[in-house]
Amino acid sequence: MTALTTMTPTPHPPRSTKAAHRRHLPARQWPALAAAVLLNLGLNLGLSAAVHAAEPPAINLTGPWTVTDFEGRAALTGAQVVVPKPAQPRVPASRVTATQANGTVGLQFKDSWIAQLRLEDGPPLDLRPYLAEGTLEMDIDVREMADGGLKFKMNCASEHCERKVPWLPEARAVAGKGWRHVALALRCFMREGDDFSRVTVPFTLEGMGTGEVALRQVRIVARGQANAACPDYRTQSVTPIPLQESWAMNWWMPRHEKKLTEIRAHRDAGRDVKLVFIGDSITEGWENAGQAAWQAHFARHNAMALGYGGDRTENVLWRLQNGELDGMTPKVVVLMIGTNNTGDRQEDPRTTAAGIRRLLTEIQTRQPATQVLLLAIYPREQQAGGPLRAINDQVNALIAPMADGRRVHFLNINRHLMQADGSLSADVMPDWLHLSPAGYERVAQAIEPVIEQLLAR
Template identity: 30%
Template sequence: MLNHFLLLLVSFGLCYAALGESLPSSLKAEPQYRNAASYSWQDRHEAVVRRNREICPEYVIIGDSITHKWGGEPSDKVSGQGYDSWRSLFGRYRTTNMGFGFDYIDNAYYRVSHGELDGLSPRVIIMLLGTNNIGHRRDTARICAANMKALVELVKKKCPNSKILLLGVLPRQDMDFCIPVIKETNKFYKQLADGKTVFFANPGDLLQDDRSGRANKKYMSDGVHLNAAGYKILGVELQKILAELDPLYTPEGRTDLVYIGDSITNNYCKKEPPLQDFLPIWEEFYGRYHAKNLGVSGNLTGDVLARIDKGILDHVNPKVAIIMIGTNDTGRMKTEKETLEGIRKVVSSVQAKLPETHVMLLGILPSDIRNWHVPGASDPGGKFKKDMSINKQLAELYRGSRDVTFLDISGKFLKEDGSVNEDLFYDPQIVVINGKKAGPLHPNTKGQRLMAETIKPVLDKIMARSVR
């Protein structure tokens, strides 16, 4: 038993030694208290660990004071000097600012090895470190790059499915010593990229004064840190880079999704329809795609075609167009054939206007409307059967299509016996026509969320396939 215990100790010692030998001797993985007057390093470390466990971030940016001062969460009295830029870059995404004032690469290594990325899988991990190693500790370019290589390898082990975006050390104004060392360090950093999981970019080139290697004063708050204008330059450049790396990232000002429909779609624009709250659902599920809501209450397929002719799709080039239309056609006693043909024409018209856009066509939601001011309300059962039949025909029509994905979500709105689940619609509870409660037509908050949740996995896959 004693021999076995000794063997375990020897084995542990050999493994530990091997681990130590794999790290450069210059890497001192430890906490730091160089900026204790401004913030508590340990408190921030604990806040980052706690936040990452709670939100499972889509993006994290590991850095020093340049990142720390930028914005985002966790925030403290150091944060927020580039708030507008941070909001434009990450405002729609779960993001953690893992910047710590006065950190060396060494301190970031300690933080990551002590839980900051444990159990996470961000889509992209951004790393902006090295200026303190060079400017404060006076590391050589080779030493700085060796330490960064160790940190990159650790991050890869912690988050094997994440992409790593390694940024070059930003230019400084102070100390001529730094300028050639930063240039050489960035050359070494670039060699760490493999173009598969680790990528390199050097947005600092845009912050230089005539490419001299020295930072342009108009972008700096001092010799090292950026001002609002500098953060804006950095943020805009990162938007472009992230859009190339991550198909689910949408730069501000670009529309990657349009949602075409009638009142069911239009309701997502409303903060508080009667007893409802739809806008947060829209922002949660579609905000990241900077989606345009092109739903108009009362629209039939012919109305949508007319709006397309008038230019509602001009000046946009989305990756995906979601179409949900047809319930008003059958509600106004259009035949199955007429409604089916109207939907087909809408799809064809969208494809003609947006030839590079993938169409997601949604089935008509089940509805046995009663007491409405439309002809279809006189035959609720007939409308219901007509809509379900149209959905089956649409599924067959677009089966195997590469450009159109048909998704029939009507089953989510039915009870086990096949009848409409009125608990998912707000009309029976709040719409009264001629003294009588109306039949189900418009999903309530629960129904709209159910619809968005059902669409999400299919939409995410289509977005991920898009190369634009």
């Protein structure tokens, strides 16, 4: 998988030998001069060796490549491979193909949830010497990306440690414009405490939606010059930004505008919105799988569900700062957010908690008379003890103390969603993340008494 190359320059003759030749030194001085020349040459060669020992060689990432779809994988051993479909595919329309020729590898994907070109079959790499000033570099030709998006990924040595850099707006901006050189600082893929001593997946190109891209000369350089930006993981959860995923680009902003229109319609009709739910796809689900429970328990309060599939804390923050709490004065806001911070980037629980704290501040600033019911992030993954559920549990432990009992109230209803052994039932969470109609009814019954108490304040 890796080819190591070094370049050691040939030492030039020391200046002292040239000067001696020009001055025609007497023969009796030649032995001393020769000793000095040898000493000088030895010092120069020693210094050169020390410099090159301190700077590791470039690592060329040339394959073998593995190509994956959401539901399958294949090895790219020939000129082309198509990822096979299972007998009953969940995404039957998707197609993922990879090609290689003359040092160029290509990835074509259509209607795909996740398509990946991965380096994962070579010996583990020790990337620690490259982290301080290193870069991941490549030439990339984005041939089609109008309905797609890209991410660059790198794993660290720990289990379940995959770090990513999103590249959707950039990929769409250069689509159809030929080859571009991209250099990302390795720091883009690092977080405090990560172990890069034995990296088994040093590079992944991930595509979503529909697109076509080609790569060549993918390598890791010890001292490179980055020319592409990346989000700072320490502040990403508190930096407001619209959701930038290929599958959301066509509907996310129109949904935001629609919600602003609904708020204006309530205000113009003189309807007092007393209850607002804020969150991600689980909150959005009150309009779909949870509609019956919503009508039975919350609609009488002129309630609004400000939930968007895929949202993370920073996306909700952007929405609140762009009007979604303006023009109404709800008595109660129900906030539940954070599971996409976990699932999308396996985020440090501390930074997710920081994003939730920032949202609480934003809500209280914009609605100073509102009571906030902060819900624990729901469990995910079928069995207890899964890595993503563990992150959510840690976030919940951090946000529970944010409740002051006066304006912010914390409620953990997760036991109502789990079975006795901590596992999830398909009757409640069919995909171990989103709620079924029965799941929404359980949530409604668990939170309604607290909401009614807060509405009565």
